[in-house]
Amino acid sequence: MNKAQIVPQKEQINGLTLSFKNLNYIVNQDKNNQTQGRIILNNISGICPPGKVTAILGASGAGKTSLLNILAQRISTKSNVQITGDILANGNHYDSEKFARFSGYVMQNDILFATLTVKETLEFVANLKYTNENEKISRVNYALKTLKLEKCQNTLIGNELLKGISGGERKRTSIGVELVRDPQCILLDEPTSGLDSFTAFVIINLLKKLSVVSKRTIIFTIHQPSSDIYLLFDQIFLLAKGRFVYQGPKEKMIDYFQSIGFECPKKANPLDYFISIMQNEENRQSDIQNLFKGYDNQIQSQIDEQLSRIQLKNIENEEFQANFQQQVVQILKRGILNVKRDKILVRSRIVMAVFLGLLVGGIFWGAANEPGFKGTQSTTGGLFFLVMSSFMTALNPVIVQFPQERDVFLREENSKLYSTFAYFVGKSSIEIPFLIIFPIIQQLICYWMIDLNDQTASIVLINILDQVEIVWD
Ligand SMILES: Nc1ncnc2c1ncn2[C@@H]1O[C@H](COP(=O)(O)OP(=O)(O)OP(=O)(O)O)[C@@H](O)[C@H]1O
Numbered sequence: 001m002n003k004a005q006i007v008p009q010k011e012q013i014n015g016l017t018l019s020f021k022n023l024n025y026i027v028n029q030d031k032n033n034q035t036q037g038r039i040i041l042n043n044i045s046g047i048c049p050p051g052k053v054t055a056i057l058g059a060s061g062a063g064k065t066s067l068l069n070i071l072a073q074r075i076s077t078k079s080n081v082q083i084t085g086d087i088l089a090n091g092n093h094y095d096s097e098k099f100a101r102f103s104g105y106v107m108q109n110d111i112l113f114a115t116l117t118v119k120e121t122l123e124f125v126a127n128l129k130y131t132n133e134n135e136k137i138s139r140v141n142y143a144l145k146t147l148k149l150e151k152c153q154n155t156l157i158g159n160e161l162l163k164g165i166s167g168g169e170r171k172r173t174s175i176g177v178e179l180v181r182d183p184q185c186i187l188l189d190e191p192t193s194g195l196d197s198f199t200a201f202v203i204i205n206l207l208k209k210l211s212v213v214s215k216r217t218i219i220f221t222i223h224q225p226s227s228d229i230y231l232l233f234d235q236i237f238l239l240a241k242g243r244f245v246y247q248g249p250k251e252k253m254i255d256y257f258q259s260i261g262f263e264c265p266k267k268a269n270p271l272d273y274f275i276s277i278m279q280n281e282e283n284r285q286s287d288i289q290n291l292f293k294g295y296d297n298q299i300q301s302q303i304d305e306q307l308s309r310i311q312l313k314n315i316e317n318e319e320f321q322a323n324f325q326q327q328v329v330q331i332l333k334r335g336i337l338n339v340k341r342d343k344i345l346v347r348s349r350i351v352m353a354v355f356l357g358l359l360v361g362g363i364f365w366g367a368a369n370e371p372g373f374k375g376t377q378s379t380t381g382g383l384f385f386l387v388m389s390s391f392m393t394a395l396n397p398v399i400v401q402f403p404q405e406r407d408v409f410l411r412e413e414n415s416k417l418y419s420t421f422a423y424f425v426g427k428s429s430i431e432i433p434f435l436i437i438f439p440i441i442q443q444l445i446c447y448w449m450i451d452l453n454d455q456t457a458s459i460v461l462i463n464i465l466d467q468v469e470i471v472w473d
Helices: 064-071 096-102 118-129 133-146 167-181 197-214 250-259 270-277 282-308 324-341 343-363 372-414 420-451 456-472
Strands: 018-027 038-048 053-058 081-089 103-106 185-189 217-221 235-240 243-249
Touching (some): 018 064, 038 235, 064 185, 064 235, 081 096, 103 167, 118 167, 167 197, 197 217, 235 282, 324 420, 372 420
Parallel strands (some): 053 217, 053 235, 185 217
Antiparallel strands (some): 235 243
């Protein structure tokens, strides 16, 4: 392994131990709380040491994602959700705010900004997390190099409408975002889902290198890993029906299962075999009970003992947080790039403005020239619809654009890259030119079609002010 190539420029760290003790997760779907809640995680305890790759495995519905989300403080206690037990980092309790400062979370769906290139995506994070220009550049280059993203660094991320990078490159970019931030601990929900076996191996291999060389704590859920990938795991959590049936190094797993009467057939992938035993089927119930009994008798006490030995240590690597102004500037810059590149969006907004202008102008064609009360009434009607159509145009960012960006915003806000208010100010600022230009287009069209006189000038002003107020509200 080439150490020099993958050691980040940041100083080496002592590492972070994530642990949980007597963790219960109960959900009550009955709104009146009259029935007993469903136990999703049942009194489990575990340790994820630094410098190790911990894989959470189990049959579908075993509780893997729930465990990962609870460790990431992404599930909070509500009236129908009960979470009890201790969740600790280096022996300290932590909340979602603290978690965002020492950890990164890579979601199963790669939520990225479609109109940025891979490099710009990483630079956006670096600009918000580092002050020193050289450090920003070296962090981005380090992530590009480590994740082998150099070839596609100038390709757009893309989406359904915009051709962009491949699925594997998307996944690597999502991991790159966390690598730029360089947290002590990275949690990943199914990092290999939807990838071919080679790309899946490359990604897990990268995580393994990261854990060994930089002493990061790596935890992920995974489905049916190939035997090559299995060999990269240091530690395995096997879950069945919300309880552990194995926890420990992969080397000891086969012997342990053999000792409790489950011998893995030769040439079989051990994980495939053990997960098949844990399937929640009628004829497997007694096997599952035997697995629970074996775990309680042989492993639980070892884990309790290891937990009691965890020393209370400070959490290092508290991250830099960009100030409000820096946050707004970065969001604004990204928004401007989006407007430049998302041609469909801008063109559709221009077409919409022209269409509405023509529609109102056509309906009230020459109305201002009609004599008497009828003419005045029609002109007022035309002006009313003109204001309303400008109002509808101003709603565009709220109705069309925000839902598209919502997931990106939630991910970034969860990672504490910026505050909600900074996002709001940055995003609203991008809209200001549109709020001025589109009403002018509409009113210029209507000016001649309705045959308005120079009162229109004041209407333009009213419109603009109206819309600035809408966005501000
Ligand atoms: N908030 C919730 N309300 C109700 N049921 C829930 C909730 N969260 C999880 N569950 C249930 O708990 C079980 C475990 O869910 P979880 O997503 O953790 O499983 P998983 O092991 O990750 O499964 P998969 O491998 O299929 O993704 C599932 O049966 C799921 O339906």
